[in-house]
Amino acid sequence: MTAAEPIRLLLFLVGAATFVGLNAAYLVWVERKGAGRFQRRAGPTEVGYAGLLQPIADAGKLMSKQLIVPPGADRMLFRLAPVMMMPPAIMAFAILPFSEYLVGIDLNVGLIALFAFSSFNVIAVMLAGWSSRNKYGIISAARVVSQNVAYEIPMMLVIITILMLAGTLSLTGIVDQQAGAFWNWNLFALASNPLMPVTFIIFFVCMLSETNRAPFDMAEAESELVAGAYTEYAGMGFGVFFMAEYANIVIGCAIAVILFLGGWHSPVGVFPGVFWFLLKLYFMVFVVIWVRWTFPRTQFYGLLNLSWKILIPISIFTLLLSAVMIKLV
Amino acid sequence: MELHPVQSTGPQETFVLNLGPQHPATHGVLRVKLTMDGEFIKDAVIVAGYVHREHEKMGENRPWDQFLPNTGRIDYLSAMMYTHAYVGAIERACGIEVPPRAEYVRVITSELNRISSHLVWWGAYLLDLGGMTPLLYAFDDREKILDLLEALTGARLTYCYYRVGGLAEDLNEGFVEGTRDFVKEFRPRLKMFRRLVSENIIFRKRVEGIGIIDAEMCRKYGATGPMIRGAGIPYDVRRAEPYSVYPELDFEIPVDPAADSMSRYKVRMEEMEQSLRIIEQCLDRLPDGPVMAKVPRVLKPPEGDFCYATEAARGRFEVRIVSTGKPIAHRVRLRTPCFGNLSLFEEAARGMMLADGIAMMGSLDLVIPDIDR
Numbered sequence: 001m002t003a004a005e006p007i008r009l010l011l012f013l014v015g016a017a018t019f020v021g022l023n024a025a026y027l028v029w030v031e032r033k034g035a036g037r038f039q040r041r042a043g044p045t046e047v048g049y050a051g052l053l054q055p056i057a058d059a060g061k062l063m064s065k066q067l068i069v070p071p072g073a074d075r076m077l078f079r080l081a082p083v084m085m086m087p088p089a090i091m092a093f094a095i096l097p098f099s100e101y102l103v104g105i106d107l108n109v110g111l112i113a114l115f116a117f118s119s120f121n122v123i124a125v126m127l128a129g130w131s132s133r134n135k136y137g138i139i140s141a142a143r144v145v146s147q148n149v150a151y152e153i154p155m156m157l158v159i160i161t162i163l164m165l166a167g168t169l170s171l172t173g174i175v176d177q178q179a180g181a182f183w184n185w186n187l188f189a190l191a192s193n194p195l196m197p198v199t200f201i202i203f204f205v206c207m208l209s210e211t212n213r214a215p216f217d218m219a220e221a222e223s224e225l226v227a228g229a230y231t232e233y234a235g236m237g238f239g240v241f242f243m244a245e246y247a248n249i250v251i252g253c254a255i256a257v258i259l260f261l262g263g264w265h266s267p268v269g270v271f272p273g274v275f276w277f278l279l280k281l282y283f284m285v286f287v288v289i290w291v292r293w294t295f296p297r298t299q300f301y302g303l304l305n306l307s308w309k310i311l312i313p314i315s316i317f318t319l320l321l322s323a324v325m326i327k328l329v
Numbered sequence: 330m331e332l333h334p335v336q337s338t339g340p341q342e343t344f345v346l347n348l349g350p351q352h353p354a355t356h357g358v359l360r361v362k363l364t365m366d367g368e369f370i371k372d373a374v375i376v377a378g379y380v381h382r383e384h385e386k387m388g389e390n391r392p393w394d395q396f397l398p399n400t401g402r403i404d405y406l407s408a409m410m411y412t413h414a415y416v417g418a419i420e421r422a423c424g425i426e427v428p429p430r431a432e433y434v435r436v437i438t439s440e441l442n443r444i445s446s447h448l449v450w451w452g453a454y455l456l457d458l459g460g461m462t463p464l465l466y467a468f469d470d471r472e473k474i475l476d477l478l479e480a481l482t483g484a485r486l487t488y489c490y491y492r493v494g495g496l497a498e499d500l501n502e503g504f505v506e507g508t509r510d511f512v513k514e515f516r517p518r519l520k521m522f523r524r525l526v527s528e529n530i531i532f533r534k535r536v537e538g539i540g541i542i543d544a545e546m547c548r549k550y551g552a553t554g555p556m557i558r559g560a561g562i563p564y565d566v567r568r569a570e571p572y573s574v575y576p577e578l579d580f581e582i583p584v585d586p587a588a589d590s591m592s593r594y595k596v597r598m599e600e601m602e603q604s605l606r607i608i609e610q611c612l613d614r615l616p617d618g619p620v621m622a623k624v625p626r627v628l629k630p631p632e633g634d635f636c637y638a639t640e641a642a643r644g645r646f647e648v649r650i651v652s653t654g655k656p657i658a659h660r661v662r663l664r665t666p667c668f669g670n671l672s673l674f675e676e677a678a679r680g681m682m683l684a685d686g687i688a689m690m691g692s693l694d695l696v697i698p699d700i701d702r
Contacts, residue, residue: 039465297459
């Protein structure tokens, strides 16, 4: 390690934190504008040009609000929960490779670290629901835990399928193997596993579920649970959960891009890698938003059925299939 | 293959969940006290009456025609059918013959109102199920109806257009063409709604086989309208106790025997289709002539007991008036559909999961002021 390395890492983390913050703020704007377009209305227009200052106004409003701790709540856990939500999300950005040069730490167990960080938010949501002494919150906490347990299994099976192709846990290593033209991307690696697109869809569904996005937003199913685990949070307490939700969407989409869509590699060979990475990333984010404003919410047992009865058997099958293919080829 | 919720067994630790009076799923100030066993509803107690406004009493202390605007505010989403029942009851009591043009216009406006009411329900129901976008699509079309009716009546929601003996005014210029345009535009929209929502796999999984309310239960609690038609019984006041010009019109009563939330959904969607048919026929046959019969300046219905029922968007709305020959009613009794439709919730919700219970409650199409009156 050179002397400049800690400084570089610090700068990267500051950059990542800024990126996360701006992302959260402006993804809210993108989501509201997108929802407006899907619903034949304009979305935010008043604050700034095309409503561009709306997220800042919202953040100002949230920050100036009183933080209310409901009577009977576990004060420490109640305050701790939003704090536990955000740092893992920022930490995950230190590992994500934006391009071959723009990467905080190229861990050789990057993928495992990434999933360790991104599974952390479950604990935070559960604590939030549990500590706020609200029945809707507790129902939501129970839902979040069982949902995440159910969806982490097919997700991990899918990731093992990718790992068997890549043979490395390093994220840059996985991306490097998809270099060249776009048919080298894992999504189109049909030679090593003809069911690769199916695997990608399973991963995408699990990712939606892990980030509590519609149609799997059981944690804050607002027509049933008011706001679920976040019901009792006021001001920035709620704001942090909201930001972390968007940070987690970006992380989930980034993992999808790294594992399946060739990371920073360009399909045509122009523009730097960061451009292509962000382009793919925001395309995935757009799909996530699109799904949310199109589909109704699933039923809770329907969600568990989907995981245990459909996704897990299929992902085990694709795992075995790629094992056999690797052995044969 | 499909795992359906069953009554859970095991240690019976229950808790009370207070759903409402301010909860997104109750669409108003309705409170339901749920005794929950985990996610399962063990028992439900409805606490109604938060918006009780003494409508019946108000009917008994003012002249007959001054109570008329109140009736449009009981179920604010189907004001036309409600005012129709009240003026109908007085016309029946006084023996007033309503001019045919007025009757046709009443049917056209009532059916437009039925479509707009069903559109609100459709959007709100999808909102209950977590689909946000259909609400805006529904309101897009509803807006056209509201614009038509606003130009005609001056109100967008709580219309008071009918009068004892006819209508307040004749049709305005452009109403007939506007309505024809709307009918033409709305048919393809209904098709799009079907493609967007009714055939969506997530939506179907959430409503098919959920919230079975059979004909027996409907009878027991007096549920009417799309509820009982969704249970397979073709009961519709427009056919069962024909009023206005409905006997002359050719339309079907949509029925679905499955008795689940999906069948109530299908019945309402089909009813919009039938309403369009009714509107088209009425526009074709619309006669010329006066829109107001000769009515005495002070209404004094003869002594007696009179009933008049209409098929409102949510079911049978019946007005019963008891007159003593005075200019003020002795008794005005309003039989509203939502009260019966809601009361079966307690029995039907037992053993369901919370989200299913809400999916069922949405399919009842509740308007809370209509329950409390």
